[in-house]
Amino acid sequence: MKILDVENLTVKMMKEAEQILVDSVSFHIKKGECLGLIGASGSGKTMTVKGILDLLNPPFFVESKITLNNMSWESLKKSEKRKIMAKDIGIILQNPMNAFDPLMRIGKQMHHYLYPYTKLKGEEFTNWLISLLEEVHISHGEDVLKKYPHQLSGGMLQRVMIALSTALSPALIIADEPTTAIDSQTQREILKLLKSIKSKNESGILMVSHDIDAVCSIADRIILMDRGRIVEQSDCVDFLRDPKSIQGKNLMKCKSKLGGEIHAFGYTKCVG
Numbered sequence: 001m002k003i004l005d006v007e008n009l010t011v012k013m014m015k016e017a018e019q020i021l022v023d024s025v026s027f028h029i030k031k032g033e034c035l036g037l038i039g040a041s042g043s044g045k046t047m048t049v050k051g052i053l054d055l056l057n058p059p060f061f062v063e064s065k066i067t068l069n070n071m072s073w074e075s076l077k078k079s080e081k082r083k084i085m086a087k088d089i090g091i092i093l094q095n096p097m098n099a100f101d102p103l104m105r106i107g108k109q110m111h112h113y114l115y116p117y118t119k120l121k122g123e124e125f126t127n128w129l130i131s132l133l134e135e136v137h138i139s140h141g142e143d144v145l146k147k148y149p150h151q152l153s154g155g156m157l158q159r160v161m162i163a164l165s166t167a168l169s170p171a172l173i174i175a176d177e178p179t180t181a182i183d184s185q186t187q188r189e190i191l192k193l194l195k196s197i198k199s200k201n202e203s204g205i206l207m208v209s210h211d212i213d214a215v216c217s218i219a220d221r222i223i224l225m226d227r228g229r230i231v232e233q234s235d236c237v238d239f240l241r242d243p244k245s246i247q248g249k250n251l252m253k254c255k256s257k258l259g260g261e262i263h264a265f266g267y268t269k270c271v272g
């Protein structure tokens with residue numbers, strides 16, 4: 001069953017002249033499947049995600065036919081989309097430090113996002129929050145709930161964000177560069193965590209990244225974007241073994257030149 005079906009997504013910028021930033025992009029994600037969206041800086045990954053989520057305002061204009069969990073997305077009003085997004089789409093962002101309110105304790109922020117969607121009250125609700133933190137391998141959850149964001153490391157905050165965005169078992173999880181802003185040891189732990197969520201959950205995952213190794217450690221398929229277009233859609237294993245597009249071949253060449261690892265800077269410097 002398809003969780004997300006995107007047909008001909010086009011994002012235009014109308015200023016003095018019309019500029020096409022994303023050009024007729026089509027893809028789908030099935031239940032329990034992870035799709036990796038990769039490409040050099042400026043290739044249109046973020047615009048694709050923002051276009052899907054209806055987060056763009058003039059001078060940007062979006063045309064598309066999107067079906068989310070069997071619902072026709074374009075027929076909904078922005079306010080209806082916001083409600084669905086809060087419950088059915090979990091979003092994990094690149095820089096967890098910017099995603100939290102610095103002046104509010106973690107527990108209060110979790111309460112703010114999750115309380116409207118559960119019948120749990122008082123101690124039961126707090127125990128649920130602690131169990132969510134345990135699932136992302138935060139064992140001293142009670143203390144973490146009392147802390148402010150700056151009192152936690154980037155990796156811990158990323159785990160809290162993963163706990164928040166997966167708490168309501170969303171149909172779709174969008175992870176936008178989820179391991180970019182953290183050290184390599186924590187990166188591995190976060191990827192392991194996402195992998196376990198993928199196998200446990202029925203959610204579809206869209207993982208956006210420059211890092212082909214990180215993507216292919218969880219994704220089943222990848223799409224490679226270049227200048228607003230999809231230039232290759234492939235099974236991860238096939239892509240790593242034998243990319244078909246020029247951009248895919250360059251990316252893999254770049255990977256071997258950079259000693260097997262491609263991250264944001266290296267990829268963009270080499271390919272972009």
Ligand SMILES: Nc1ncnc2c1ncn2[C@@H]1O[C@H](COP(=O)(O)OP(=O)(O)OP(=O)(O)O)[C@@H](O)[C@H]1O
Pocket residue numbers: 013021039040041042043044045046047048210
């Ligand atoms: N606010 C903006 N105003 C004008 N053009 C923009 C804006 N944001 C993005 N663009 C342009 O849209 C195109 C796609 O950008 P996008 O941010 O989607 O790339 P990306 O692949 O996500 O890059 P990165 O990996 O660096 O985040 C680029 O040509 C970019 O310059």
